[in-house]
Amino acid sequence: MKLTADQLREKYLNFFASKGHAVISGASLIPENDPTVLFTTAGMHPLVPYLLGEPHPAGQRLTNVQKCVRTGDIDAVGDTCHLTFFEMLGNWSLGEYFKKEAITWSFEFLTQELGFAVEQLHVTVFEGEGAIPRDTESIEVWKSLGIPAERIYALPKEDNWWGPAGTTGPCGPDTEMFIDTGLQSCAPECRPGCHCGKYIEIWNDVFMQYNKTAAGTYEPLPQSNVDTGMGVERTICMMNGHSNVYETELFAPLMAQIRELTTLQPDNEEQRVRAERIIADHMRTAVFILGDPKGGVKPGNLGANYVLRRLIRRSVRYAKILGIETGYTATLAALVIDNYKHVYPELEQNRDTIISELTGEEARFEKTLISGQREFDKVADALVDHRQTTLSGRTAFKLYDTYGFPLEFTEELAIERGLTVDRAGYDKAFKKHQELSKQSGGTFNGGLADNSKATTRLHTATHLLQRALQVVLGEHALQKGSNITPARLRFDFSHPNKMTSEEKQQVEDLVNQQIQRNLPITVETMTIEEAKERGAIALFAAKYGEQVKVYSAGDFSMEVCGGPHAETTGELGGFKIQKEESSSAGVRRIKAVITNLN
Numbered sequence: 001m002k003l004t005a006d007q008l009r010e011k012y013l014n015f016f017a018s019k020g021h022a023v024i025s026g027a028s029l030i031p032e033n034d035p036t037v038l039f040t041t042a043g044m045h046p047l048v049p050y051l052l053g054e055p056h057p058a059g060q061r062l063t064n065v066q067k068c069v070r071t072g073d074i075d076a077v078g079d080t081c082h083l084t085f086f087e088m089l090g091n092w093s094l095g096e097y098f099k100k101e102a103i104t105w106s107f108e109f110l111t112q113e114l115g116f117a118v119e120q121l122h123v124t125v126f127e128g129e130g131a132i133p134r135d136t137e138s139i140e141v142w143k144s145l146g147i148p149a150e151r152i153y154a155l156p157k158e159d160n161w162w163g164p165a166g167t168t169g170p171c172g173p174d175t176e177m178f179i180d181t182g183l184q185s186c187a188p189e190c191r192p193g194c195h196c197g198k199y200i201e202i203w204n205d206v207f208m209q210y211n212k213t214a215a216g217t218y219e220p221l222p223q224s225n226v227d228t229g230m231g232v233e234r235t236i237c238m239m240n241g242h243s244n245v246y247e248t249e250l251f252a253p254l255m256a257q258i259r260e261l262t263t264l265q266p267d268n269e270e271q272r273v274r275a276e277r278i279i280a281d282h283m284r285t286a287v288f289i290l291g292d293p294k295g296g297v298k299p300g301n302l303g304a305n306y307v308l309r310r311l312i313r314r315s316v317r318y319a320k321i322l323g324i325e326t327g328y329t330a331t332l333a334a335l336v337i338d339n340y341k342h343v344y345p346e347l348e349q350n351r352d353t354i355i356s357e358l359t360g361e362e363a364r365f366e367k368t369l370i371s372g373q374r375e376f377d378k379v380a381d382a383l384v385d386h387r388q389t390t391l392s393g394r395t396a397f398k399l400y401d402t403y404g405f406p407l408e409f410t411e412e413l414a415i416e417r418g419l420t421v422d423r424a425g426y427d428k429a430f431k432k433h434q435e436l437s438k439q440s441g442g443t444f445n446g447g448l449a450d451n452s453k454a455t456t457r458l459h460t461a462t463h464l465l466q467r468a469l470q471v472v473l474g475e476h477a478l479q480k481g482s483n484i485t486p487a488r489l490r491f492d493f494s495h496p497n498k499m500t501s502e503e504k505q506q507v508e509d510l511v512n513q514q515i516q517r518n519l520p521i522t523v524e525t526m527t528i529e530e531a532k533e534r535g536a537i538a539l540f541a542a543k544y545g546e547q548v549k550v551y552s553a554g555d556f557s558m559e560v561c562g563g564p565h566a567e568t569t570g571e572l573g574g575f576k577i578q579k580e581e582s583s584s585a586g587v588r589r590i591k592a593v594i595t596n597l598n
């Protein structure tokens with residue numbers, strides 16, 4: 001059966017609506033109040049509170065289409081089916097139906113609605129590990145539907161366990177559905193899960209029964225949930241008999257344009273195809289990030305901003321390999337917007353921002369790409385001549401600092417020359433640079449009693465506390481005063497009510513999670529307007545155009561501040577709230593300490 005993406009989305013939502021599911025909207029690509037991930041990576045992600053037990057206003061059976069960004073597979077982009085942006089069709093049971101219904105409906109949709117032959121279907125299930133048993137129930141359901149035992153594969157946790165989306169949260173065993181493309185097996189042991197392209201995974205039913213805690217343990221959830229995700233691009237690719245997702249109507253105009261703009265043919269055909277696909281994939285993802293209704297992500301050096309920068313710069317580099325001229329990002333972005341605006345009107349609304357940000361970043365990178373590449377080649381040639389295999393951290397840092405090469409990007413160039421980058425050396429150079437800029441930042445005059453390690457760490461703790469209070473209580477919870485001694489911090493903030501013990505616990509846990517993530521603390525200088533535009537908390541008035549220092553703790557907190565700070569959140573060891581009391585009308589006061597200092 002031939003089907004367009006528009007028809008597939010509609011068919012899916014109608015099918016699950018007919019099974020009693022409420023159709024809900026997809027969420028923003030930029031997660032709300034979830035510091036554990038940079039982007040929405042799955043349809044379940046915005047539903048985490050409901051998977052943990054909170055009642056959802058639309059009921060216990062939900063379905064939708066969710067835009068997702070995943071960069072974990074970025075190195076696989078260029079093959080037939082891995083993408084950094086994709087649309088996920090999902091259906092959920094929040095503590096209601098479970099394995100039997102979920103699998104039966106998946107099977108019914110695939111075979112009856114989409115017309116896949118039962119013989120094309122291969123499925124995988126969880127084989128069991130430790131205290132969590134083999135998923136025999138799913139095996140039995142698949143058998144009862146007519147999938148023979150030899151097409152049901154029991155695989156370990158690395159294949160058939162899903163989640164959590166970030167570091168903590170709901171997760172569980174899954175059963176994945178693959179379509180056999182009919183290609184030759186790459187080896188006798190080739191089976192679903194193999195990346196040769198014979199088997200393409202199009203759908204995953206996850207049975208979310210566990211919650212992974214910050215301590216790394218799995219606790220049973222109060223309810224057993226179902227979370228499924230079907231990939232739009234892959235499914236229409238398989239239905240329309242295409243050999244890769246770039247042939248579908250979601251990419252075809254982009255691929256045609258890239259070919260038209262190409263002026264250089266790499267010697268190797270495989271290299272050409274890979275470059276074309278990387279350019280198309282990264283441009284589409286960048287357009288969706290820049291066009292997101294929540295907004296606020298711009299090419300930059302931290303967190304989500306860095307991911308966006310890396311995608312754009314990587315695309316520019318591959319465009320150079322194909323001899324594509326400067327300005328191509330605007331041409332390709334316009335095609336993506338036109339192709340998707342009827343489904344995602346925000347792209348049309350944000351057309352100007354999308355195009356100007358892309359062309360701006362393209363131009364910034366163009367300026368340094370050639371000289372950076374020359375610098376890289378010089379060092380790489382010398383290393384190869386001397387039979388050395390490691391590119392120093394100092395060189396990688398120089399390429400980053402002077403030429404704007406993201407570290408991962410230098411690593412890719414290095415691999416092409418048979419070299420590896422000394423990551424530890426890079427981190428060291430990075431830290432040293434931070435240290436120097438801290439010292440040249442002048443005297444520090446915040447509310448600290450001294451500049452000891454203890455007060456510095458407590459100061460970093462106030463940034464984490466400030467952001468955690470906003471996440472738990474709301475954006476209104478802003479600092480009204482702060483006082484730090486080597487023994488404790490005192491933090492006053494606006495909030496109308498006494499905090500409940502649950503809220504206090506949540507805030508404490510959230511701060512401790514950031515400590516465990518060992519986030520780097522980085523500093524940048526920018527104008528106060530830019531700081532605010534980038535979402536930094538700015539507690540103190542600054543004059544228009546004033547340059548300020550902005551401290552970030554990974555992707556979790558960003559605040560205008562004079563410093564000094566710890567180098568990583570891990571240095572804090574642990575965080576404990578000792579007291580929460582009234583300070584004055586509408587202002588609360590927290591006293592807290594750092595525990596388990598290492």
Ligand code: SER
Nearest residue numbers: 042044204227228229
């Ligand atoms: N969360 C699961 C996945 O991403 C199913 O939606 O595959």
